[in-house]
Amino acid sequence: MPIVNLWYETNMTSDTSPAPLVASASSSNSARPSYLSFRDSTVNTWQSATFNGAGSSSWIKLNFGEPKNVNKIRMWKNTGLALAYHPSYIYIEGSNDDLTFNVLHHTGSLNWTDVIELTFENDDAYQFIRVRITNTPNSTLTTIGRILFGYNGFEPIDKTLILNDGEYKKWDSKYKHDSLEMPENDLVLSTTSAVTRVNHIKFDSNFILQKIGYKTEGSNSLTLKIYEKDSQKLVFSMPVSITKGWNYISISDVELLKNKDYLIGFYGTNIYGYKTPTTIPISMVSSNHYINGTVFGRYDASGDSFPTTLNNTTALMMSFEGTAVSESGSNWMSVSTTTPTLQQFLEQGVDSLSPLFDRKITVLEPMAMSNKNEILLSEEGKVFSKTIDLKKYFDIRSIRTEVK
Structure with a gap:
């Protein structure tokens, strides 16, 4: 499985750009909005409008626009404010509905004289990541310079193989x-x-x-x-x-x-x-x-x-x-007759199951039926039949028979 080590560079120019990023905070000084902490600068970045001391909570949040895997963070000091205004205890939290947040990490070991880099266990992807601040040495306001989220681990994969007739198969498009x-x-x-x-x-x-x-x-x-x-x-x-x-x-x-x-x-x-x-x-x-x-x-x-x-x-x-x-056309191709290995999933797994659901409704032209009375033997009545080979799986939604 591929291993990735990346930082999500945001370089924001406003609270809502570039799209789809959105920065927000529990409160902001009118001259120091939240996006200033999600750009490549540590000068005059976000600061809260107020902070009510230990036990209260201020936060700054980034909406990625889509779920992202995050298990590390870098934070820099705001060079425009003294160390006393920087957090002494934080929670890093994730959410996918912007209502319920899960705690990913929390710590009080923060040395703002240097770049702070924290890593933590997290296997889930979240669209909203926020840093919640619960204490600062100075209780009037709080700030963080630059914030950078990242991920180090296995690259998430979304691959599928279909088990059919004892074989694991993939859709091989032409x-x-x-x-x-x-x-x-x-x-x-x-x-x-x-x-x-x-x-x-x-x-x-x-x-x-x-x-x-x-x-x-x-x-x-x-x-x-x-x-x-x-x-x-x-x-x-x-x-x-x-x-x-x-x-x-x-x-x-x-x-x-x-x-x-x-x-x-x-x-x-x-x-x-x-x-x-x-x-x-x-x-x-x-x-x-x-x-x-x-x-x-x-x-x-x-x-x-x-x-x-x-x-x-x-x-x-x-x-x-x-x-x-491909000259062979589209078809289901067998990958393995036993449980596929990780490498087979990575290399052979399909990215989309749409071929399973791409269906068309077709009305067949009327066809004459053949007289099959011989199958009745001594019984009375008449039997007619017609064999249709569509050369594919199909669902019969309706059949209409006309007697003349």
Whole structure:
């Protein structure tokens, strides 16, 4: 199971931004609202309007907008107030309805001359986390500088396998989102002239292309081009604005066929190339991918025309994102005939049970029935029957029979 160690950076600019975060407190000085303690600063942060001494309670709270796993907290001194105004005893509490709060941790060991970091046991996710202050050395008001919540532990998982006919199964959809990226290397300027530079690429599965990435060292306007290599047909063309670094270009669904050769690249000036380590194909293969691709070098043209000149030493630095389409279609696939291991749940478990509930109501066309009187033997009457093979599980909601 993956282990995570993170802090939830909030960087709030008001009590309600950025969304969906909401900061609040039992009371606040009008010039020191609660959100000031949920930003990257310890100067003039939240302070309560009042504090009635030992036995009373003030609090500051963060609404994450959704449940979060929290088992650690960092707190800094408010550099605008003396140590005497800082808490000497606190409770850390969580809630999912903002009414009933569970105590996650409480302590009176607080040294405000340094950053305070507390860790505690908590396996539950909460949308609302608050720090409740029950005592301070100075009883007129209380404050905390910066507050940061975090989580250190196993990453929560929500994976499901279905037990059916003695087998644990998963829903294997024919459509799987995937992305591929070429291994990075140094970029060099191809030419300053207006030219066409395209990668020769082939995918090992049908691929609905939805986004193309391109890395460059310059900024300019180009025209994205996709050609079928053998037929020289222009499949897609779109003007794009490019800036230095990675550029991700969303496109309308462009269907690329399995094992078909395509040329994908740009027409324009100042196109940068990628130094390939050798002249052999660049394979974008990963064990976690549903689709793999191979780049077979680059093709060029001196203007805005179909590129025919092969260049085997450089290629455009590109990535591809879209939907891989399985030829086998969607189906329930067996994972194990025994209780699945944790690794099988992590790798094979489905994220959604929607296929179980995605049902359609279909009205079948009327069909003539066959006379089956022979099954009555010596009994009187008539029997008619019709066999229907829907090749899937189904619920019969109603049957209507007409006698003529």
